[in-house]
């Protein structure tokens with residue numbers, strides 16, 4: 339993206355995401371596809387417990403494309419966004435999530451420990467801008483991360499896919515997050531491809547010592563392509579639940595999520611009494 | 616705005632407000648939307664919900680009938696009550712109205728189902 343083409347340089351978000359821009363989020367299929375893919379990967383990194391409906395916050399939810407992915411996975415979500423045009427499109431699309439008009443830089447208006455997980459797709463870079471004369475990015479980040487930490491359940495994660503303009507922005511965001519008490523850091527998918535490269539800030543709330551998940555398309559990662567489980571694939575997986583393949587796949591998924599996972603051996607997937615993982 | 620959301624919202628992002636909960640509700644238009652019943656989600660969520668605030672909010676918007684005054688221990692066996700709670704928490708929606716900060720009286724308008732929690736410069740922390 340050329341620097342001059344960055345949305346953040348054109349207007350404040352509540353102005354940039356006007357009705358015309360918001361309409362693209364229902365009609366432009368390529369854009370929809372990209373947002374869905376990013377959301378699926380973020381949900382994977384979120385590593386919510388399997389087969390359990392959770393309560394999730396979507397920051398910069400826009401028209402609810404990222405939220406749809408949460409609905410698809412049976413989670414209940416609340417979305418917050420600064421653009422009423424985007425939120426009105428979400429209402430028109432009859433999304434399942436509940437919507438709030440708010441500015442993340444003013445703090446998140448929820449009670450402590452409310453959410454089991456937080457996602458944010460293509461929104462966090464906006465926090466690096468000063469759009470009003472009384473806005474200071476550092477101050478806004480501080481308020482944002484402090485309140486974010488408070489509204490999350492201890493032991494939960496927040497995953498942000500973002501488009502930073504430069505490494506200074508990334509550093510400032512990460513620093514402010516750590517100051518607020520988070521652990522974690524960056525996960526970069528396909529770091530060697532200028533086109534496919536995707537940056538995720540993964541934050542852990544509650545100080546558990548979790549290893550960061552691996553980025554896709556990196557040398558340590560065994561999967562070079564995004565292997566998102568589509569709905570059909572998921573159904574197949576359930577049918578084959580006890581097979582070795584299913585277990586390997588699940589363990590691979592857990593590794594991508596950064597969960598502690600036993601190495602695969604020739605015994606993986608063999609029938610044993612009282613064994614579970 | 617669902618009443619579950621109301622139960623989680625606070626106005627404590629306003630400078631000087633300490634608790635900001637529960638927000639008062641003025642409802643001018645209320646709708647009931649179908650949401651699939653998920654027993655384990657309702658049970659799990661109830662552990663986070665401030666029950667008095669939920670019951671009061673539901674009553675205030677005209678959907679409090681059949682909600683128990685206190686949550687019994689045998690809730691898990693009582694699908695009838697759980698479904699009423701599910702309805703109050705997730706199906707009842709305030710479409711037009713306002714939320715009111717319990718400490719300052721500051722009003723947050725709700726329109727098209729969306730509460731406006733944006734702040735003014737002098738309210739920022």
Ligand SMILES: C[S@@+](CC[C@H](N)C(=O)[O-])C[C@H]1O[C@@H](n2cnc3c(N)ncnc32)[C@H](O)[C@@H]1O
Nearest residue numbers: 351398399400403419420421441442459461464
């Ligand atoms: C590229 S859109 C992505 C929307 C949605 N997450 C998706 O994946 O389709 C970025 C969104 O961030 C929102 N946003 C920007 N700055 C914000 C802020 N300070 N607070 C809340 N939302 C903000 C914009 O209004 C916009 O809807």
